[in-house]
Amino acid sequence: MKTALYDPEGGYYQRSDLTRWGRAGDYRTSPERSELFAATFARYFARLYDELERPDEWTIVECGAGDGRFAVGVLQTLTGQFPAVFNATRYVVHDSSADALLRAQERLRGLAARVEFHSEEELPRVERGIYFSNELFDAFPVHRVVRTQDGLSELYVTVGSDNDFAWTTGPLSSPRLSEFCRDYSPELSAGQIIEINLAIDDWLTQVAGKLARGFLITVDYGSDAEDLYDSAQRPQGSLRAFSQHGFVDDLLAQPGEYDITASVNWTQVKTIGEKLGLKVVEFAAQDKFLLNAGLLEAMDERLAKVQTDAEKLSLTMGAREMILPGGMGASFQVLVQKRIEEGVAHVA
Numbered sequence: 001m002k003t004a005l006y007d008p009e010g011g012y013y014q015r016s017d018l019t020r021w022g023r024a025g026d027y028r029t030s031p032e033r034s035e036l037f038a039a040t041f042a043r044y045f046a047r048l049y050d051e052l053e054r055p056d057e058w059t060i061v062e063c064g065a066g067d068g069r070f071a072v073g074v075l076q077t078l079t080g081q082f083p084a085v086f087n088a089t090r091y092v093v094h095d096s097s098a099d100a101l102l103r104a105q106e107r108l109r110g111l112a113a114r115v116e117f118h119s120e121e122e123l124p125r126v127e128r129g130i131y132f133s134n135e136l137f138d139a140f141p142v143h144r145v146v147r148t149q150d151g152l153s154e155l156y157v158t159v160g161s162d163n164d165f166a167w168t169t170g171p172l173s174s175p176r177l178s179e180f181c182r183d184y185s186p187e188l189s190a191g192q193i194i195e196i197n198l199a200i201d202d203w204l205t206q207v208a209g210k211l212a213r214g215f216l217i218t219v220d221y222g223s224d225a226e227d228l229y230d231s232a233q234r235p236q237g238s239l240r241a242f243s244q245h246g247f248v249d250d251l252l253a254q255p256g257e258y259d260i261t262a263s264v265n266w267t268q269v270k271t272i273g274e275k276l277g278l279k280v281v282e283f284a285a286q287d288k289f290l291l292n293a294g295l296l297e298a299m300d301e302r303l304a305k306v307q308t309d310a311e312k313l314s315l316t317m318g319a320r321e322m323i324l325p326g327g328m329g330a331s332f333q334v335l336v337q338k339r340i341e342e343g344v345a346h347v348a
Helices: 002-006 035-051 069-081 083-088 098-107 109-114 175-184 198-210 266-275 286-293 295-303 309-323
Strands: 058-063 089-094 115-118 126-134 143-148 151-159 165-170 193-196 211-220 240-243 259-261 278-285 333-339
Touching (some): 002 259, 035 069, 035 083, 035 126, 035 295, 069 083, 069 089, 069 098, 069 109, 083 089, 098 115, 109 115, 126 198, 143 175, 151 175, 175 198, 175 266, 198 266, 198 278, 266 278, 286 309, 286 333, 295 309
Parallel strands (some): 058 126, 089 115, 126 211
Antiparallel strands (some): 143 151, 143 193, 240 259, 278 333
């Protein structure tokens, strides 16, 4: 999965010849569906700025920032409505994809004085501020573990007799996998497969060491451990791939050609966060979070400025898509964690 998504030459997220985002691509994220997504989060960021006692300087780090669409929306909203916050802001666009960063640099050219671009794995230090991500954790490479008659085994990729990639099983590649199952997973049924995302623990440990004071905001789709590892609901786990807004039948058929993803274990994120000094202050479905954070107010502010009926329709339809019952917003969750103590020990 790591190679298929992040290989420097052939990885899905690294390739410049693919259209990943939008209607013509393989998926659409919330910032692409409505400008109100970024505008509402900008309002929420301004609220957190006040909670951090309005520092002269603060940093917003957007991890997995993609083509910079969200960053533009946030900074434009801060410029127009919260100029004091904007003037204090250092905005860091962080992405492992060189192609995505090039696109973001082009999109953010007019705001370059406030923006930095980071591609290296090392996250920047934040004395006061926010780490934000949208659909980052679901793209971290995962291990697949299956219950066999001999106990837990791991699924690996091999070359089959027809020279195509195929699944095979073998011993667990790390003792961390059995420890994870002990801590988070119920007794697996025979043949049940689950995904284990150890990269989440590693990433949170790095953030906890970089964030002196502030907030970690994570937007993604997932479930708590009990539901995520329910054999009746997901006997084969949640690993899946998308191409042209549809599911891919064979995950191994064309690595590098499509997006691969797995649902997030929110129990894991909260538990590791607490051990690292990241206290949960809010956890809600995305639609409810956006409503509470001021989406309708953001829409009214935008509607007062647009001039054409087409622009007004686009705004209202975008708002409906964000908050319509059973829509996209209900399928995603927003977790807000606050850095309560610096210097908490590393979680192995």
